[in-house]
Amino acid sequence: MSDEHLHHLDNPDATTPPPKIELISSVPSPPPMPDNAEAMTIRVTLPPGSAGNPPHRHTGPAFGYMISGEMLFELEGEPERVVRAGETFWEPGGDLIHYQDANNLPDAVTEFVVTMFGVAGQPMLIPVSAEELEARRDRRAPRP
Known part of the structure; x- marks a missing residue:
């Protein structure tokens, strides 16, 4: 990131x-x-130790900023990582599976804000079936 963005x-x-x-x-x-994108900004609050949402996808890209706490974040093809307060995350959406968005802290709330660009009229989270997870198992990065 350079000064040209300032x-x-x-x-x-x-x-x-x-x-x-x-x-x-x-x-x-x-x-x-x-096409027909709708922008929405949401605040997500995860209770201590929350597993977050089950594996899902979004119809378009999502850009997030961690307000407090820590999130265990994992996208298809990428290793899981911890995103901490003050850091950002993003995902392209579409066919990509979002495996984890869990609170990484057992004793504190985690909060983040996400701006998502999805297809108007469609849910912002689309669950992924157990059968599809199994069929795409080879696309998931090795787990620690």
Whole structure:
């Protein structure tokens, strides 16, 4: 991420310092956007030790920011990883399976905000059947 992403407009009438704008993450190429996309922003609160949602997919890309706690995050083909408060995550959606979004802490709440671009009128989470999980088992990264 470079300074070309930083934005500031000089304001000759300002009596206070300018806003601080900090790039936290970016996606290098446009993510696949579904036709008839609807943008929604949600806040997710996971109780301590919550397993989160079962394996699912989204109809379009999702961009998230961790407010507090830690999330165990796993997408198809990628190893599971821990996302901590102040960090971001994203997924392209579509056919990709989202395996985990669990609270990684047994004694604290985890919260994150996600902006998702999905197909209008379709659910934001589409469950994946046990049969499909088995058929795609070879696409899941090795587990620790």
